Amino acid sequence: MLQSRRIAHLDMDAFYASVELLRYPELRGQPVVIGGGRNATPETLPDGTRRFQRLRDYVGRGVVTTSTYEARAFGVFSAMGMMKAAQLAPDAVLLPTDFDSYRHYSRLFKAAVATFTTQIQDRGIDEIYIDLTDVPGEPREVGAAIRQAVRDATGLTCSICIAPNKLLAKIGSELDKPDGLTILTPADIESRIWPLPARKVNGIGPKASEKLTSLGIDTIGDLARAAPEFLQTHFGLRYATWLKEVAHGIDDRPVVVSSEPKSMSRETTFERDLHPRDDRPLLSETFTRLCVRVAEDLQRKGYVGRTVGIKLRFDTFETVTRDLTIPAATADAAAIRRAATECLKRVPLTRRLRLLGVRVSALTLAGAQPAAVEPFQPDLFAAPGGDPAEDASEPHA
Structure with a gap:
């Protein structure tokens, strides 16, 4: 059945890059990398042509969001460090992300x-x-x-x-x-799926793939031919059973038409470590912007949330999260900002920051009447937030 x-x-196909090529059709056929900050916005010259930034001129710690197929031919793929990508394809065009x-x-x-x-x-x-x-x-x-x-x-x-x-x-x-x-x-299955690397199966991650390779199992076909007892010895009964099923193309999961998000968040990684005191204006500006964008995501999708959280990653790579449950669910940016600030007060801000994020969870569908929006007050927040050199985060839902 x-x-x-x-x-x-x-x-x-290469979605973000393809959207950018609609905007900049003169770049078709060229290696293009998406992931730069606002300073990568093309410059329009007096004659109407555009001057684009090149990847070789990039300085920072950002990562590639995506790339055109021409850039991928040089080995540049998503999640790669931008500086490494610049070594592989220095002449590639660099564009900022535009999630809207x-x-x-x-x-x-x-x-x-x-x-x-x-x-x-x-x-x-x-x-x-x-x-x-x-x-x-x-x-x-x-x-x-x-x-x-x-x-x-x-x-x-x-x-x-x-x-x-x-x-x-x-x-x-x-x-x-x-x-x-x-x-x-x-x-x-045998002709088109079995010759593929085992890592092509969604659910076989890097660690499992590495372990399979060490056992002499490189392809999905190798996995299909492996003895169940052999797999169970190395992976346990449950995972071994699943491996055998997927290798033979067995999957009875339904298409789930409706799913409720558990949370919505915005976060950004800074191109340089920012100091809570010395870079406070910069940090505070982006902290506000992240709260506003989370609120906009909630309002657009028709949700409110009762738990507001923050995520901080310091220059030591230590990651800290704090959450606060508020009395009434909200999608109001000011209320989110105020609760997130209370979370910030529970974290000693003595070290430089690499990443800042804001999250709203415990979501429910919003009522028919939206809550009143409170205006921001410049002196309302005692603790700083974050401001990236590159604000290119995609909301998580």
Whole structure:
């Protein structure tokens, strides 16, 4: 019965970079890296052309948010340190992140898919699962129609795999990127899935992958052929059983259409360590900005929260969190800022800061009448917060 399901995984191609190429079409075909701060904003010259920053001129501790396929050919991938990326592709164009634009295009592509079915599981800003079991038409025709609808709505390409389950659909959406349409059946597992590295399975992390390699298991096919007793000896019964199942393409997880967020947060890593006293104005400005953006996220998605928290990472890499539960749930920036400040007062601010974050949890749906918004008061907050050289954090929900 499970094999009769038709589950699609849709993944936007180099999403952030592709959005930027809509804005800067003259960069098409060039290596482009997204992840710079505001100082990476292109300069418009008197003749109307633009001057772009180059990766070789970057100085700081930021990380790559994403890159175009041309930059990836040089070995530059997301989460890589920017300085390392500059060594690999010094002539690549550097652009700042713009999450407001990315969220806009995310809403557009998801709305386009929703014209086919409401059976959609949101997996983040650039990917979704779709249950197409009850959608009429041949899989390839339906997949092509969805892909074209996304292109029409956004001007962007996506890659789709339609398979019997989420496991195979997720793996398959990477097989024919970019702008790919892949159809997988159980008969394709041995030829298309087994030759892939075991780490391609979502759930086999770096540590498990390293351990599998040390045991002589490099591919998904190696895993499928491994003796269950051998896997159980090294991984335990539960994980070994799961490994065997995924190696044979077995996955009965449903597409979960509705899911309630547990929290929403904003955080940012500074390009230089900031001192709570010497950099107080800079820190305080961003602390306020993070609170405002969390409040905007809550209001946009229709939630309020009762627990406000902060996250600090010091120059020693020690990470500290503090939480405060307030009497009434809120999505008001001033109330969030005030509660977050109380959390800050419980942390000795004597060391330089690398990262600052603000979080609201214990969420519930907002009522029909929004709470009154309290104005900010300049002297309301005794403790400083944070201000990055690069404010490019994506909200977590």
